Amino acid sequence: MPKIVNHDTQRRLVAEAALNVIRRSGLEQATVRRIAEEAGLSVGSMRHYFSTQVELFAFCMNMFVERVEHRLETFELHGPLMEDLKRLVLQFLPVDEERTLEMEVWFAFHSKVLVYPELRKLSSEIQDGIHKVSRFVVDEIVKNQLASPGLNIDLETEKLFALIDGLAMHRMMQPDRLPVERLEALVTSHLESLCAQQGKGI
Numbered sequence: 001m002p003k004i005v006n007h008d009t010q011r012r013l014v015a016e017a018a019l020n021v022i023r024r025s026g027l028e029q030a031t032v033r034r035i036a037e038e039a040g041l042s043v044g045s046m047r048h049y050f051s052t053q054v055e056l057f058a059f060c061m062n063m064f065v066e067r068v069e070h071r072l073e074t075f076e077l078h079g080p081l082m083e084d085l086k087r088l089v090l091q092f093l094p095v096d097e098e099r100t101l102e103m104e105v106w107f108a109f110h111s112k113v114l115v116y117p118e119l120r121k122l123s124s125e126i127q128d129g130i131h132k133v134s135r136f137v138v139d140e141i142v143k144n145q146l147a148s149p150g151l152n153i154d155l156e157t158e159k160l161f162a163l164i165d166g167l168a169m170h171r172m173m174q175p176d177r178l179p180v181e182r183l184e185a186l187v188t189s190h191l192e193s194l195c196a197q198q199g200k201g202i
Contacts, residue, residue, distance in 0.1 A: 007049070011049045011050070011059060012063070013039060014035065014039045014041070014046060014049050014050065014056065015056065015060045015063055017035050017038035018030055018035045018038075018056055018057075018060055019063075019105055020038055021035055021038050022060075022104075022105050022108055023101050023104060023105060026108060027108040027109070027111070027112065030053075031053075032046060032047070032053060035056070054116050054118050054119070055118075057109060057116070058118055058119055058122060060105070060109070061109050061119060061122040061123065061126070062122055064102065064105075064106060064109075064122075064126055065122060065125045065126055065129065067102070068092070068126055068129035068130065069129060071091050071092075072129065072132065072133065072136075075088055075091070077140075081140065081141075081144055081146070082146070082191055082192075082195070085140060085141070085191060086184075086187055086188055088133060088136075088137065089137060089160075089164060089187050089191075090184065090187065091133075092130055092133060092164055092168070093164065093167055093168055093171065093187075094168060094171050094172060095171075095180050095183065095184070096180075100172075103168055103171075103172055104172065106126070107172060109123070110123055130161060130164055130165070131157070131161050133164075134157045134158075134160040134161040134164065135153075135157045137160060137191070138151075138153050138157050138160060138194065139153065141191075141194050141195065146194075146195045146196065146197070147194060147195065147196065148194060148195060148196045149196065156194060159190075163186075163187075163190055167183055167186060167187070171183055
């Protein structure tokens with residue numbers, strides 16, 4: 001009996017192999033041959049699942065989109081609220097090994113967005129997901145009557161979105177200057193600044 005191979009499952013295995021190569025050696029070294037070796041496939045077999053390298057990269061980026069969406073869909077508020085919101089923001093920052101590896105790959109892909117227009121839409125979807133997180137955080141503070149009087153929801157959403165982006169970049173580029181403890185303290189400080197009573201819930 002010939003072995004039945006699930007096409008979607010195999011595509012994901014190839015994508016994971018690509019991510020492993022990118023994490024170890026960088027995006028420039030993620031050649032078809034290296035990825036095929038990592039996946040235990042011949043170059044010809046790998047092309048059966050992805051006809052071009054860009055198609056493979058797009059699939060990998062889409063996996064990141066799915067992970068962002070999954071974190072949003074499965075996140076639960078247990079209380080205190082401000083501690084929960086801090087925990088949510090930290091889901092999208094390189095505070096542990098898993099998220100640091102994800103961020104390394106994300107930055108590698110992001111650097112290719114201008115070179116490969118096919119990746120631009122997926123890059124925007126990931127950014128949109130983080131923007132939704134920022135809006136959710138601000139909305140929850142307002143909804144639970146913790147916000148400072150006259151808080152501008154749209155403006156504060158953009159500020160938090162920019163903060164997440166900036167902290168991620170600084171943590172990746174200068175980890176010694178921004179250790180995890182300091183990063184978490186900055187997130188706490190920013191969230192507290194949105195509240196009428198500083199430090200409430202954190």
